[in-house]
Amino acid sequence: MLDVVTWTVDPAIFTIFTREIRWYGLFFAIGFLLGYQIEDKIFKHDNAPAGWCDKIFIYVVIATVIGSRLGHCLFYGWEYYSAHPLDIFKIWEGGLASHGGAIGIIIALLIYSKRVTHRNPLWAFDRLVIPVALVGALIRTGNLMNHEIFGHPTDLPWGFRFIENLHQWHYLGAEPIFTAPSHPTQIYEAICYIIVFILLMYMYWKRNAGDRPGLIFGVFLIGIFLSRFCIEFLKNNQEDFEENMILNMGQLLSIPFVLAGIYLAIRAMKQPIVSGRIENIKPKQK
Template sequence: MILNYIHWNVDPEIFHLGFLSVRYYGLFFAIAFMLGYYMMEKMFRSEKLNEAWLEKLFMYVVIATIVGARLGHVIFYGWDYYSEHPGDIIKVWEGGLASHGGAIGILVALYFYSKKVTKKSMIWTLDRLVIPVALAAMFIRLGNLMNSEIYGHATDVPWAFQFIENMHAWVDGAEPIYSKPSHPTQIYEALCYLFTFVVLFFAYWKTKAKEKQGLLFGIFLIGIFMSRFFIEFVKNNQEKWEEGMTLNMGQWLSIPFVIAGIYFIYKAVKK
């Protein structure tokens, strides 16, 4: 039987005007932040909270996400290169963002935000923020799909994608060189993150979960990072030095977050 695999040949650039280039990844990133702001605004109003907190929260999270995700990629995945080319660290537009680094960056930012702005527990803020963050994670993986990056191992499943391996050359007019039929792990992750978002959204609005401090945050950690842990088994390693490792870097970085999620859920339910 001959299977017609999906030839994924989407140009990551939507359009450009002079030096300005609008790409799907950036567009999805912007949509994620706008939807996140809208959802947090609804939550703040429903709880009759100071909306001035929201504007500051947005600023903290945007900066922390970009800086943390970039430094995470530099430190966890590309230190050999960036230690010799430190000037390239600021070249975010060339790609290279790590979700684990973004998560760490947000945690650090929220520590200071909670101390200086709300005077509330950091976990209180996280219980609300993780709802739009789960949706943002889905959009980021869809951006990876549009970039034909971070896909999986070769496979013969009927929904396999063949990605263009010479993306930059193809955009410049070269003939495409397709990968072997591979797992579209970007879609796998996006669906898992969407499911996590739906669970958190329902729990916040339809149950009393937000009154159990740490419960929503714990669900988020398990939903996002356990999904990431298992999907990594069918995903190509991001760096060559990960070859031969029993667990790759993404999995090792996910384990502490999953353990933390179990802890927060246990603590919230026990109370």
Template sequence: MTLASIVWDVDPVIFEVFGRGIRWYGLLFALGLLILGPLIEDRMWKREKLKPEWINSLFIYVVVGTVVGARLGHVLFYDPAYYLANPTKIFAVWEGGLASHGGTIGIIIAVWFYSRRVTKRSMLWTLDRLAVPTGLAAALIRLGNLMNSEIFGRPTELPWGFVFPRASEFAGFAERGLSIPACHPTQIYEALAYLVVFAWCMYLYWVRDAARRYSGLILGWFLTGVFGFRFFVESIKNVQESWEVDMVLNYGINMGQLLSIPFVIAGVFLIVYSLRHPLQPEPITKK
């Protein structure tokens, strides 16, 4: 432990209701997904004079797609053997285990159904608008990880290193007289990066009118920014599963980096393609 390190000993549980702990992670997750995200989308819908029933349906599709996709992403990408042996544990979301890559895939699949059944418009039309507040929701989720003392980086001697005495990785250290090392607070790194992506997407939508001028531009920047930074920060982050150690030794990347590559490629493609094929935006009629 360095003298300048920050000891992060925050209780992840805010309070209990009927014996069930209400955690900061769940609160921050809900704040982004169920409150702030929909509020921003509602403002966008009103700006473009879109059908109110469209946004009501979108909310349901996105919530289901996010939760189911994030859970199945963790199950399939990180610990399939355990869940095949214990299938009932797949539904135990309260025990932890949500993967952002799976959540993104879940949203994309949900938007495919939504576009076919509700708006009858292209997926990119919806995803461009949906990407605008998603960076904010992603930042709040990473702050939830911070409150849980999870998904942090490797040891560091930098002055802003965090000591996580509640982390499961360091269970029993104090009893054995071992010093807990200060680690990179990668949750904060990611949260700050996602807030920058959120600000950029807001600028593209509100100032540049990019959602109506280009098809896929906002989504492209979102994917490139979020997963490009995710690829970088994974290089200093502890692996989530023990088998990833061999993956890093053999291939030089972990599962989080591997899963980020297709999203970055797709994001760059969308940016280039959309800029080369601009749309003729329909004017927003004023009442």
């Protein structure tokens, strides 16, 4: 039988001029760098014009940061941020929501498709979500390093004691129960996202799923947000207002994404195959 892990990793790698450089930020950055490399190979495989990958990277980075921050403020902390609107800009204090990031990316790709590719937005969605699944796994690893977003008490042998984060620890009266390990839900989600990433890579490179507009995007939405929906049953609530809810905010926000994914996947399988390769694009005249 495995021993329970007492998680004592320092969230900060080092400190520069009183500012901590955290593992979370490092994993976030690594995710974007790896994502760019994967996306670049995909765009080259589809003969996309030079510059398309650089532009989508810029759109996505900006949309992820803005969308994640606004998602947290609107979905999880509106009561506070509506009274302190300037604090919305204090990203360094923490508070990002993946559903907000997803909405931000969707809006950004609609704009990107209209301004850059002039193609069906599903072309960009199908190709972008492949590395996004990997980025999601790395971000959840960052949550693990931050001792945050973990689960209910468990007697399973792989439980983690997150003793560094008393704010999220399980309380009995006024005393924290240090003897009750928690579900390491960050690891559960990271594993699910890696599985989705591997599946999407297989679909694109081995099954030519990029020629069925919306199929990869649909499978991504189902795999990521259905995993999130299920794992939320094991998580601690992120905000006090969720205590009396049958489904928490993360689950309610996941349902539309799962339904959209099912619709897109079914629709894609019924539509004729359309080559995803970019052909006959002439350079602009200077």
